[in-house]
Amino acid sequence: MKNLVIANWKMNPQTLKEAKQLFSSVKKRIKNIKDIEVVICPPFVYLPILGASAFAKGYGGLAFGSQDCFWEEKGAFTGEISPKMLKNLGCQYVIIGHSERRKLGETDETINKKIKAVITAKLKPILCIGETEKERKAGKTFKVLKTQIKKNLNNLTIKQFNNLILAYEPVWAIGTGNPCSSKEAKKVFLFLQKLFGKVPVLYGGSVNSENARDYIEKAKFQGLLVGGASLNTKEFIEIVRIVSKH
Numbered sequence: 001m002k003n004l005v006i007a008n009w010k011m012n013p014q015t016l017k018e019a020k021q022l023f024s025s026v027k028k029r030i031k032n033i034k035d036i037e038v039v040i041c042p043p044f045v046y047l048p049i050l051g052a053s054a055f056a057k058g059y060g061g062l063a064f065g066s067q068d069c070f071w072e073e074k075g076a077f078t079g080e081i082s083p084k085m086l087k088n089l090g091c092q093y094v095i096i097g098h099s100e101r102r103k104l105g106e107t108d109e110t111i112n113k114k115i116k117a118v119i120t121a122k123l124k125p126i127l128c129i130g131e132t133e134k135e136r137k138a139g140k141t142f143k144v145l146k147t148q149i150k151k152n153l154n155n156l157t158i159k160q161f162n163n164l165i166l167a168y169e170p171v172w173a174i175g176t177g178n179p180c181s182s183k184e185a186k187k188v189f190l191f192l193q194k195l196f197g198k199v200p201v202l203y204g205g206s207v208n209s210e211n212a213r214d215y216i217e218k219a220k221f222q223g224l225l226v227g228g229a230s231l232n233t234k235e236f237i238e239i240v241r242i243v244s245k246h
């Protein structure tokens with residue numbers, strides 16, 4: 001599998017015009033990058049519009065993902081979006097269990113349902129796991145990760161595991177400008193690799209063009225999940241180029 005760079009735009013940008021500009025400037029600059037997969041995860045509302053323009057001109061090396069989804073296929077679930085709808089729009093990936101969603105009430109049980117629904121719809125879930133600052137300070141990082149993994153992946157079949165992507169995102173490093181050192185992140189990478197073998201493991205949390213190389217070269221992560229820096233074309237392209245050389 002190719003290394004991945006996931007752009008998590010979160011609830012940005014504020015206008016469709018800006019979203020189109022950001023998307024087309026990224027698309028233009030990654031045209032020749034073929035050795036990695038770059039996945040854009042915009043807010044739901046922009047997906048069909050950006051997706052349609054990408055469809056029209058060919059994907060040009062970019063894939064699409066969403067930042068969440070619901071676990072049912074259809075029906076009376078006001079405000080929800082199903083994996084099937086996302087698949088129909090050309091999405092290939094879905095971020096599940098991001099810490100910002102966990103903070104808003106997402107539980108390990110709903111994450112588990114979503115992972116299964118996403119795989120059933122033939123999409124790839126990117127499961128985010130990570131410890132808080134308090135848990136890290138108490139030396140509980142591995143215990144927390146183990147519990148999240150156990151609950152979030154409960155009752156998954158071996159076949160379903162083949163579609164999974166894991167993202168180690170220490171909560172204290174997300175959006176703080178305080179990234180986890182590659183040395184510390186590597187310990188988690190090795191722990192996850194030992195548990196999961198072939199499942200790709202990404203790092204996320206204050207990734208920028210200065211620290212990106214270390215996560216790939218030193219810690220050996222198979223990709224990056226980029227939040228804030230994915231909204232800045234120059235910075236994001238720089239990160240993509242760094243990952244692409246390996």
Ligand code: PGA
Nearest residue numbers: 174175205206207227228
């Ligand atoms: P950040 O976000 O790069 O802004 O820290 C990462 C994430 O939330 O996935």
